[in-house]
Amino acid sequence: MSQKKYNQAFKQTVVEFYHSGTSVNQLSSEYGVSEVTIYKWIKLHSPIEGTDELTAAEVTAI
Numbered sequence: 001m002s003q004k005k006y007n008q009a010f011k012q013t014v015v016e017f018y019h020s021g022t023s024v025n026q027l028s029s030e031y032g033v034s035e036v037t038i039y040k041w042i043k044l045h046s047p048i049e050g051t052d053e054l055t056a057a058e059v060t061a062i
Contacts, residue, residue, distance in 0.1 A: 006033070014038060015045040 014027055018038070028035045044057045 011041045012045055015041050018042055019046070 014031060014033065017027055018024060024035050024038050024042075027033070027038055045055050047053045047055055048059065
């Protein structure tokens with residue numbers, strides 16, 4: 001089973017669609033990405049509460 005690589009812009013776009021109201025199930029079927037992967041992207045690329053829009057990915061990079 002080959003593992004696909006997705007660029008940062010694609011991941012961010014999927015997360016933005018999620019935040020605009022599209023369900024994870026719909027995103028999964030539309031883009032061919034597993035729901036588990038999308039949930040991981042949402043966790044990494046969504047702003048952390050109590051910060052000025054920092055995401056978990058940005059905190060890890062710092």
